[in-house]
Amino acid sequence: MTRALNKLTAAQVKNATPGKYSDGGGLWLHRREDGGAQWFLRVTVHGRRREMGLGSLTYVSLKEAREQADKWRRLARAGKDPIKERERERRLAAREDHTLASIAEEAFEARKAELKGDGKAGRWFSPLELHVLPKIGRVPIEEIDQRDIKNTLAPIWHTKADTARKAMNRLGIVMRHAAAMGLDVDIQATEKAKALLGKSRHKSKHVPALPWQDVPAFYATLDEGSVTHLALRLLILTAARSSEIRFIRLSEIEGDTWVIPAERMKAAKEHRVPLSGEAQDIIERAKPFERDGFLFPSIRKGVISDATMSRLMERRGMEARPHGFRSSFRTWCAEATEVPREVAETALAHVVGGSVERAYRRTDYLDQRRALMEQWAEHVTRVSHTIVIAGLSKNAE
Incomplete structure (x- = not known):
């Protein structure tokens, strides 16, 4: 034998x-x-x-x-x-390479081209990195079900609703990426987890904003000529986001227009900002501080942080924060001007209308916005403002 x-x-x-x-x-x-x-x-x-x-x-x-x-x-x-048994053994042996953490990294790499600055700021990956991967990152992705996801996100589901929502969204993308790789995953696991978690009890809060009527009094106190004061003044005058102001480069200024490249915009689309006479004056006053091309550098390296501007307002006992000036501007547009909605929203770099409408409306209303921003600058720089705001004097800082 x-x-x-x-x-x-x-x-x-x-x-x-x-x-x-x-x-x-x-x-x-x-x-x-x-x-x-x-x-x-x-x-x-x-x-x-x-x-x-x-x-x-x-x-x-x-x-x-x-x-x-x-x-x-x-x-x-x-x-x-x-033959089937061998394939099963190979899948089991490969599971160590198919952990949630490894597939999440692959999914992130695959999406980098779609993210602002290739995702270097970390905002896409951080919800997973902080709240998901420490708990189930080493689990083979094929073994993850809705109960695992539910137990992982339950601690923040009602207390940090926005972060939990982003983490759930990213998890869904990672699961679909794994399915595209041919792995045996439940791509409905995140939806099932949402059903188990229920509706979030968290109530979102808007960023506190200064009433538009009170903006001139606050603007007048920013008269020291420091990097922080000048940055806040330009933020108010342009109604831009703080990150757009903090990372502004002199090379982006083209005459009386500030051209923000797509990679620095939330909507990943180039945005032109008309500069009022006052805004251009602020930029001239900030030029002596320029370092490595950045108009508002920090004391040590890089640019000033978002906290720098926020803390100035906090020290003055204000509830309002820098991002709130966008709301101040938008409310002023609605209550004190007759500017069309499309022009006001475009000034904030918001997407206006549906995809078909945008395909036919090929304008960014630059001329109309230029007049609008001059009008806003005139309001902001009014010296005859009679409203007295507690805690907004120069000595309050």
């Missing part, structure tokens, strides 16, 4: 000419015309013949081929398909 199973010798295998040679029990060696050789095994499972490769002779010796053949023949006798 042993001889029937082990027909070949090492010498015969080494010196075999092109053709097929049986070692017995379904194990064959196929020597090709090009000199290469391959082991394969033939077994019968449920009346159906199956043929599976066992590897190249270059890497698999006669002894190793017989050991593999014994293993797969035993499975075939037990009624199991050796």
Whole structure:
């Protein structure tokens, strides 16, 4: 019986000419015309013949081929398909490489081109990195279900609703990425987790804003000529986001227009900001502080932080924050001007209208916005403002 199973010798295998040679029990060696050789095994499972490769002779010796053949023949006798079983074993072995953390990194890399600045700021990945991966990052993604996700996000679902929503959104993207890779994942797991978590009890709060009537009095106190004061003045005059102001470069100023590149915009689209006479004066006054092309550098390196401007207002006992001046401007547009909605929204770099409407409306209303920003500057710089705001005097800082 042993001889029937082990027909070949090492010498015969080494010196075999092109053709097929049986070692017995379904194990064959196929020597090709090009000199290469391959082991394969033939077994019968449920009346159906199956043929599976066992590897190249270059890497698999006669002894190793017989050991593999014994293993797969035993499975075939037990009624199991050796080819399917091998695939199952490979998937199990590969699971260590298919953890949630590794697939999340792959998904992030795949999406970088769609993200502002290639996602270098970390805002896309941070909800996962801070609240998900520390808990289930090492779990094979194919094993993750709605209960895992629910238990992971439950602690922040009602207290940090926006962060939890972003983390859930990113998880959904990662699960779909894994499915595209051919992994056996439940792409509905995040939706099921939402059902288990229920509606968030968290009530969103708007960023506190200074009433537009009170902006001139605050603006007048920013008269020290420091980087922080000048940055806040330009932020108010342009109704821009704080990140757009903080990272402004002199190279982006083209005469009386500030052109913000797409990679620095929230909507990932270039935005032109008309500069009023007052805004241009602020830029001239800030030029002596310029470093590495940045108009508002920090004391040490890089640019001033968002906290720098916020803390100035906080020290003065104000609830309002820098981002709130965008709301101040928009409310002023609605209550004190007759500017069309589309012009006001474009001034804030908001997307206006549906995709079809935008396809036909190919204007950014630059001329109309230029007049609007001059009007806003006139309001902001009024010196005859009579409203007295507690805590807004220069001595309050």
